[in-house]
Amino acid sequence: MYGLSRYKLFFLLPGLLTLLAIILFPLIFTIRVSFSGWDAASPGLNFIGGGNYGRIFSDARFWESLVRLGFIATACVLLEYVIAFALALLVWHQVRLRRLTRVLFLIPMMTTPVVMAVIWRTIFHESLGPANDLMQFLGIGNVAWLTSAGWATVVVILVDVWQWTPFMFLLLMAGLLSLPKEPFLAAAIDGAGPIRTFFNVTFPAMAPISAGAVIIRLIEASKIMETIYVVTSGGPGTATETSSYYIFIRGLRDFQIGYAAALSITYLVIMIVLLTIIAKLLARYLVKSGA
Amino acid sequence: MPRLFRIIKTAAILGWSAFVIAPFLWALTTSFKTANGVTAGPTYLPYVDYEPSLAAWKGLFGSGAGSIDIVQPFAASMIVTLSASAISLILGTLAAYGLSRFVYKAGPIGNNDLTFFFVSQRIMPPVVLAIPFFLMLGFFGLLDTILGLVIVYIALLLPIAVWVMVDFFNNIPRELDETAMIDGCTPIETFWRVILPNSLPGLVVAGIFCIVFGWNDFFFAFTLTFTETQLLPVAIVSLNSSVTPWWSLSASALVSVAPLIVVAFLVERYLEKGSLAGARK
Amino acid sequence: MTYAIRNLTVADGNAIHLDGLDVELPASGVVTVIGRTLSGKTTFLKVLAGLQAVRSGSLVRDGVDLLNIPAWKRRVGMVYQQFVNYPHLNVRDNIVFPLRRAGCTPSEIEAKLTYVSDLLGLRPYLDRRPAELSGGQQQRVALARALVKDTDFLLLDEPLVNLDYKLREQLRDEFRRIFRDSRDRLVVYATTEPAEAMILQGHIIILHEGKVIQTGDYRDVFHYPANTIAAQVFNDPPMNLLEGEIAGGRMILGPSFETPLPAHFSTLAPDRYTFGLRATDLALGGDFSAVVALAEVNGSLTVLHLDLDGRNLVLEEEGVHLFQPGDRIGFTPDSARFYAFDATTGTLIAAPPRRSVSGQKD
Numbered sequence: 001m002y003g004l005s006r007y008k009l010f011f012l013l014p015g016l017l018t019l020l021a022i023i024l025f026p027l028i029f030t031i032r033v034s035f036s037g038w039d040a041a042s043p044g045l046n047f048i049g050g051g052n053y054g055r056i057f058s059d060a061r062f063w064e065s066l067v068r069l070g071f072i073a074t075a076c077v078l079l080e081y082v083i084a085f086a087l088a089l090l091v092w093h094q095v096r097l098r099r100l101t102r103v104l105f106l107i108p109m110m111t112t113p114v115v116m117a118v119i120w121r122t123i124f125h126e127s128l129g130p131a132n133d134l135m136q137f138l139g140i141g142n143v144a145w146l147t148s149a150g151w152a153t154v155v156v157i158l159v160d161v162w163q164w165t166p167f168m169f170l171l172l173m174a175g176l177l178s179l180p181k182e183p184f185l186a187a188a189i190d191g192a193g194p195i196r197t198f199f200n201v202t203f204p205a206m207a208p209i210s211a212g213a214v215i216i217r218l219i220e221a222s223k224i225m226e227t228i229y230v231v232t233s234g235g236p237g238t239a240t241e242t243s244s245y246y247i248f249i250r251g252l253r254d255f256q257i258g259y260a261a262a263l264s265i266t267y268l269v270i271m272i273v274l275l276t277i278i279a280k281l282l283a284r285y286l287v288k289s290g291a
Numbered sequence: 292m293p294r295l296f297r298i299i300k301t302a303a304i305l306g307w308s309a310f311v312i313a314p315f316l317w318a319l320t321t322s323f324k325t326a327n328g329v330t331a332g333p334t335y336l337p338y339v340d341y342e343p344s345l346a347a348w349k350g351l352f353g354s355g356a357g358s359i360d361i362v363q364p365f366a367a368s369m370i371v372t373l374s375a376s377a378i379s380l381i382l383g384t385l386a387a388y389g390l391s392r393f394v395y396k397a398g399p400i401g402n403n404d405l406t407f408f409f410v411s412q413r414i415m416p417p418v419v420l421a422i423p424f425f426l427m428l429g430f431f432g433l434l435d436t437i438l439g440l441v442i443v444y445i446a447l448l449l450p451i452a453v454w455v456m457v458d459f460f461n462n463i464p465r466e467l468d469e470t471a472m473i474d475g476c477t478p479i480e481t482f483w484r485v486i487l488p489n490s491l492p493g494l495v496v497a498g499i500f501c502i503v504f505g506w507n508d509f510f511f512a513f514t515l516t517f518t519e520t521q522l523l524p525v526a527i528v529s530l531n532s533s534v535t536p537w538w539s540l541s542a543s544a545l546v547s548v549a550p551l552i553v554v555a556f557l558v559e560r561y562l563e564k565g566s567l568a569g570a571r572k
Numbered sequence: 573m574t575y576a577i578r579n580l581t582v583a584d585g586n587a588i589h590l591d592g593l594d595v596e597l598p599a600s601g602v603v604t605v606i607g608r609t610l611s612g613k614t615t616f617l618k619v620l621a622g623l624q625a626v627r628s629g630s631l632v633r634d635g636v637d638l639l640n641i642p643a644w645k646r647r648v649g650m651v652y653q654q655f656v657n658y659p660h661l662n663v664r665d666n667i668v669f670p671l672r673r674a675g676c677t678p679s680e681i682e683a684k685l686t687y688v689s690d691l692l693g694l695r696p697y698l699d700r701r702p703a704e705l706s707g708g709q710q711q712r713v714a715l716a717r718a719l720v721k722d723t724d725f726l727l728l729d730e731p732l733v734n735l736d737y738k739l740r741e742q743l744r745d746e747f748r749r750i751f752r753d754s755r756d757r758l759v760v761y762a763t764t765e766p767a768e769a770m771i772l773q774g775h776i777i778i779l780h781e782g783k784v785i786q787t788g789d790y791r792d793v794f795h796y797p798a799n800t801i802a803a804q805v806f807n808d809p810p811m812n813l814l815e816g817e818i819a820g821g822r823m824i825l826g827p828s829f830e831t832p833l834p835a836h837f838s839t840l841a842p843d844r845y846t847f848g849l850r851a852t853d854l855a856l857g858g859d860f861s862a863v864v865a866l867a868e869v870n871g872s873l874t875v876l877h878l879d880l881d882g883r884n885l886v887l888e889e890e891g892v893h894l895f896q897p898g899d900r901i902g903f904t905p906d907s908a909r910f911y912a913f914d915a916t917t918g919t920l921i922a923a924p925p926r927r928s929v930s931g932q933k934d
Binding site for chain 3: 469471473474476477480485488489
Binding site for chain 2: 018102104
């Protein structure tokens with residue numbers, strides 16, 4: 001089509017340039033800073049070569065935080081997926097129930113995660129909070145929610161599941177509603193029960209949407225930080241310290257800006273590579289299963 | 292068997308619903324407590340377990356001792372969120388229209404790469420940007436200012452707007468644009484007179500996402516502001532670390548999430564109108 | 573004054589949609605572009621409208637290459653096969669949209685609106701939204717909007733394809749009436765159906781795989797298809813094509829299929845040929861036999877797909893004749909209606925003497 005060029009630019013450039021300006025400079029700047037030894041004692045942009053990066057190799061705390069992050073993010077996303085799918089399947093067919101539950105389930109997702117985390121902190125307070133009250137009521141006895149490594153992790157996961165299952169629920173529900181009816185009718189005619197129908201019709205048909213939802217949630221979950229900051233402060237010790245939190249401590253608390261910058265870049269690269277691999281794997285799995 | 296299934300189903304839904312509401316209920320009762328209702332152990336029902344008081348709620352509006360000013364951070368959050376969302380929506384929708392309708396090519400980079408570039412910004416862990424933003428805003432004297440935050444938020448919200456609107460525009464048949472152009476509209480007029488009026492549902496979704504993500508941000512507000520400008524999430528959390536009574540904490544928290552709960556109801560209403568649910572079945 | 577299209581190529585990577593097209597269009601009147609699906613009809617129309625980028629070529633009128641003019645500055649109206657209207661406007665605003673863009677005065681707008689809505693019977697619907705109308709009405713609105721402004725081109729891309737049978741017939745007649753007075757613009761009508769082309773009685777352009785196969789007056793094209801492709805595209809059912817030869821004064825089409833040489837083939841040399849015969853020129857009953865593979869009854873017409881020693885023949889006969897697949901029937905070809913095409917190139921070599929088309933006066 002003739003005469004389109006200036007219009008093309010008019011539409012794309014304002015947004016693109018703005019984004020580039022705001023993101024690109026800081027990114028390049030971070031890379032530059034990562035090659036410096038900027039910290040509280042010696043502020044300023046000097047040049048120490050790959051010193052920071054070398055230090056990362058032997059920084060066990062960083063690598064442990066990555067493993068922890070992997071575990072927590074995977075656990076969160078898996079739980080959210082299973083629960084959301086189950087709830088969506090239960091509610092999918094009945095319109096009124098669907099509406100009611102949709103509002104109810106929508107609410108956690110819309111609230112400010114940090115603010116809810118503050119409330120959760122009071123809930124899991126070991127002597128004054130209702131969580132342990134409930135545990136005693138159930139005959140389990142006091143649980144060291146925030147002072148034991150294992151339980152602290154559980155709390156973090158629980159809070160994330162509370163917050164983000166609705167997101168999965170919405171996505172999966174929209175997906176279920178958009179499925180063609182024919183395969184289900186065919187299954188019913190063939191006399192398939194609910195379980196068989198699920199495994200042979202529903203789940204495969206939902207594969208692309210499931211994959212999309214999981215990827216989106218994984219990306220967001222990998223950034224988890226605020227909840228940890230408020231509820232556990234990465235603790236006890238470093239039990240719930242994820243990579244984001246660790247970098248935050250190094251950079252903005254210990255003020256080792258140069259090192260934190262190097263950590264940031266390394267972390268970013270690892271994340272991009274990992275997430276791209278996972279996305280590609282899921283895509284290939286989808287193609288193979290004939291989606 | 293179906294009987295058992297129904298019991299399980301009801302139990303599951305009730306169970307999850309209870310889980311969803313629990314924190315709000317807890318915060319609600321706690322906000323009416325005084326020292327007695329808290330220090331002796333968890334209490335639940337007003338008048339039964341403890342003596343309720345409105346002290347926390349009164350204190351919210353900045354009067355008297357031990358009170359918290361919620362109004363200021365609330366207003367600040369509003370200004371920042373709405374401005375950043377508006378700008379992100381405008382720039383993002385324009386870019387999304389371009390990516391949906393035109394073919395861009397700069398060497399090996401094409402439409403899909405550009406869209407990916409926009410959307411992939413969401414992968415960026417905030418912590419990676421926190422330090423450079425801190426340093427750069429400091430350099431321009433924009434630390435602890437509304438403007439500084441708005442600029443940063445645009446970078447966060449623009450990708451969301453682009454992501455939602457590209458998908459939406461792709462679902463509008465191109466023949467509509469073509470007819471407008473044949474009728475004498477330049478591409479800009481086409482966008483403004485024909486496509487935009489038919490894009491309301493998408494804009495609403497994108498707008499809501501932007502507002503929610505913007506309002507709920509804690510990290511950047513936390514690292515980039517201190518005293519002059521305080522956003523709501525930061526204000527609430529800072530209460531957490533000081534020796535603030537639980538009841539004030541709960542009251543403030545409820546006030547801060549209340550607007551969003553209202554939005555949640557409105558969104559559900561809108562979803563049911565079929566515009567977003569996709570299926571008009 | 574004509575439009576000269578030279579060497580028009582539209583391609584997308586390796587997929588070629590229009591292949592070095594050369595054709596001339598009159599400045600006014602009706603042109604029917606006919607071809608199979610994917611032959612390039614839509615692409616061609618889009619180039620005329622300015623909506624399609626071209627790899628090479630020119631569209632020249634009075635020495636000016638129109639391809640350099642962006643779509644919004646051309647004077648074109650277009651009707652699509654999927655009824656396209658502005659969903660957010662009512663019918664009145666839909667129709668006058670282009671007039672408002674062009675800056676016409678309110679009185680001009682009112683006058684043209686009245687004329688067009690009366691022409692297409694849309695007066696009662698002016699305040700409704702397109703979504704509230706039926707398919708036929710929506711297409712009329714689209715047509716109204718295309719007609720309301722002064723244009724050089726009025727393009728219609730298979731506009732009746734999504735309408736039901738009755739509506740199609742009705743609108744076809746209306747089209748003929750509306751287009752008849754097209755003295756100041758060129759109507760380009762794309763279709764796959766020869767019947768529509770015959771009803772519109774315009775100038776024909778046959779497209780196949782992005783190239784122009786034949787152009788001409790509709791009667792000439794019908795009677796003298798330039799080659800086997802034109803013969804198949806411009807007939808519905810497609811013309812039967814049989815390989816055969818002329819030898820010993822006879823036309824030999826197969827082991828048990830021979831007839832004496834028809835008079836109009838008398839000058840042809842003995843050789844291999846591809847012979848063509850329309851489905852309507854085969855009659856039920858007779859000495860030749862074939863097996864019914866498929867039998868269709870369309871309204872009051874019977875169409876039989878026959879298997880003649882492994883080759884396919886289509887026979888169309890008036891009236892309803894019931895047969896089952898597997899039945900053996902007798903048929904008679906009207907040898908005076910045979911066409912002969914070159915066996916290698918498919919070009920027309922001999923055509924039957926002309927007579928009026930299905931009884932209509934020429």
